[in-house]
Amino acid sequence: MNTEQQLKLQAFLDGELPEREARDVAAWLAQDKDATALLMELRNTRQALGGFEPEIRLPETREFYWSKIQREIQRLEPATPKKEAVPFSFWFWRLLIPAGAAALLAIAGLFAFLKLNPSSNPGAEMATMLADANPVTYRDQAEGMTVVWLSYPAEKEFTANSSGGRLP
């Protein structure tokens, strides 16, 4: 007996075969002992399994039963907390404090920079008091040197040293 024949016996047992095929199977069962034995075995198995299926009857309708479960699930879900209204003062101080501190630091930094960095001070001012001094200014940033070259004194005045003579 092949698989197709076994399936046909199963369908016969379940009453799924057309009438003509059912008659053919019945004739086949009358002649074949193996087929009859298999049919009996299948029938016994179905009866055995059917006897153990619990049949639970709901006390209410199916829709009402599931709606109760749905309501219970909804009840147990944590309620989404409502957003508290944030007061304006909170945002005011939250922004003002860092902004104020940053401004304070910037002012202090600028103040320190101006005081500690002389090059940020206003540039050199020069006033020549004698008309024939004709100053020429030379600046060497790399050497950190400013030279003011004066045509005054005409030769001899500054070169007189403390002993009365001229330099040296």
Place this chain on the structure above:
Amino acid sequence: MSMTRKFNSSLLLWLCASAFFLSAVAARSESGDMKLHAQLIWGTNEPKSPDPKHKLVGKELEKKLKNSPFKWEYYFEVSDEKFNLPLQKEKTVNMSKDCAIAVRNLGGSVVEFRLFGKGKLVNKITQPLPKGQILVEGGNADNATAWFVVLKSIDD
């Protein structure tokens, strides 16, 4: 929310501390005295000075002067004086018989430098003079030589 407040408080504290530190440093600089070194220098191409008291200037100053357009072979120090100058105070220094300078500490490393010749004001210059920088005034002297008055802010 408490974390935010804690962060803001810490940030504010650090910023205030930094601002205080910077202000303190600046204030200290503002109130500091200046220590200055004034030199009268003779520039010549002769290797020896007729005055044995004269000594050659230091290598650093010599290098600076030789790197300028006002080049001489030798630079002799005729006189010098180191002095402290408190804030807003003025110091007059006689560099030679006819040469004197007056220096005023204006604060923030700025000095007012006045040069006098035979008691007359020749030139006045106001400029920053932080440590390490030098201010030089100079002019021609006899026999193709030159004089220089050098003012330098030095360490205490």
